[in-house]
Amino acid sequence: MNKWVRAHTNIALIKYWGKENEDLIIPKNNSLSLTLDAFYTDTSVTFDDALTEDELILDGDKQDARTLSKVQRVLDEVRTLAGLESKARIESINHVPTAAGLASSASGLAALAGAASQAAGLDLSDQELSKLARIGSGSASRSIFGGFAEWIKGHDHDSSYAVPVDDAQWDIGMLFIIVNDAKKDVSSRDGMKRTVETSPFYDGWLNSLDADLSAMKQAVSYRDIEQVGQIAERNALKMHATTLGASPPFTYWTAESMKAMDAVRELRKLGYTAYFTMDAGPNVKIICRQSDLSALKQELSKTFEDKQLIAAKPGPGLHLLN
Numbered sequence: 266m267n268k269w270v271r272a273h274t275n276i277a278l279i280k281y282w283g284k285e286n287e288d289l290i291i292p293k294n295n296s297l298s299l300t301l302d303a304f305y306t307d308t309s310v311t312f313d314d315a316l317t318e319d320e321l322i323l324d325g326d327k328q329d330a331r332t333l334s335k336v337q338r339v340l341d342e343v344r345t346l347a348g349l350e351s352k353a354r355i356e357s358i359n360h361v362p363t364a365a366g367l368a369s370s371a372s373g374l375a376a377l378a379g380a381a382s383q384a385a386g387l388d389l390s391d392q393e394l395s396k397l398a399r400i401g402s403g404s405a406s407r408s409i410f411g412g413f414a415e416w417i418k419g420h421d422h423d424s425s426y427a428v429p430v431d432d433a434q435w436d437i438g439m440l441f442i443i444v445n446d447a448k449k450d451v452s453s454r455d456g457m458k459r460t461v462e463t464s465p466f467y468d469g470w471l472n473s474l475d476a477d478l479s480a481m482k483q484a485v486s487y488r489d490i491e492q493v494g495q496i497a498e499r500n501a502l503k504m505h506a507t508t509l510g511a512s513p514p515f516t517y518w519t520a521e522s523m524k525a526m527d528a529v530r531e532l533r534k535l536g537y538t539a540y541f542t543m544d545a546g547p548n549v550k551i552i553c554r555q556s557d558l559s560a561l562k563q564e565l566s567k568t569f570e571d572k573q574l575i576a577a578k579p580g581p582g583l584h585l586l587n
């Protein structure tokens with residue numbers, strides 16, 4: 266009976282936005298994230314000689330080949346490491362509020378790395394698990410760890426993996442404002458590729474990252490939530506600015522996103538520590554004190570529906586469920 270593995274999603278405070286190597290998923294820069302408790306994926310894998318192809322059952326529905334390509338990369342690497350030929354059945358359940366429209370590739374590919382290696386009888390270190398998750402999806406490399414994690418960019422497969430930075434057992438939280446816009450987003454993979462290849466703002470973004478990252482690591486070590494928030498918000502704004510210069514230009518921001526960003530600025534005027542970050546979608550994530558989560562939710566419910574507001578606290582790293 267193969268075991269179920271749980272991995273939680275993470276939100277980058279210093280963004281990964283561009284690859285040095287598309288095939289190995291080696292990034293242009295180091296990134297730093299916070300793993301959260303609210304969103305996670307449970308996955309179980311069975312290698313079975315009777316199967317003629319790999320199959321993924323996600324939330325009860327069999328997935329098509331396109332979704333499978335990220336998964337296939339991880340399974341193939343596990344087969345190589347374990348000397349296996351057989352195909353695998355993957356069962357995966359995403360505990361992400363359906364209305365959220367939140368990409369769960371980070372938790373999904375991290376949970377897959379844990380479940381597939383376990384099913385193949387491999388006993389991988391956290392570093393090996395992080396490398397395995399990375400070839401599925403870059404940000405998944407960070408979900409192996411709880412709390413704050415830094416993805417060291419490296420230069421090849423063996424040198425590009427995440428490391429734990431801080432257990433985040435202090436007064437930090439995140440409040441999601443889910444903006445349900447129908448707009449079809451450019452995937453993070455496609456978005457960063459187009460930006461790296463065509464945006465004149467990309468180099469400016471990249472050149473500012475070393476300073477952002479060292480300032481962020483210092484702020485985390487001092488548990489300085491104001492600094493963590495300020496640095497994260499500025500980093501996110503710079504990242505999103507690069508997309509406007511791409512060819513063709515694009516943005517993940519919608520009118521609802523802007524409304525949410527304005528609401529965060531209003532919270533600051535009320536004296537709260539509240540800063541936003543955004544990823545490859547319209548949702549806005551507020552970095553705040555965990556002790557303010559309910560007060561902020563109450564304040565924001567004057568502008569947004571309750572179901573749009575999801576509170577999250579720091580979450581654990583990859584772990585077995587049974």
Ligand SMILES: O=C(O)C[C@@](O)(CF)CCOP(=O)(O)OP(=O)(O)O
Pocket residue numbers: 276277279280281282290296370401402403404405453454543544545546
């Ligand atoms: O999470 C961050 O650092 C920032 C982003 O979320 C901003 F959108 C990018 C995540 O990219 P991912 O989905 O990991 O891409 P892949 O490696 O092409 O699969």
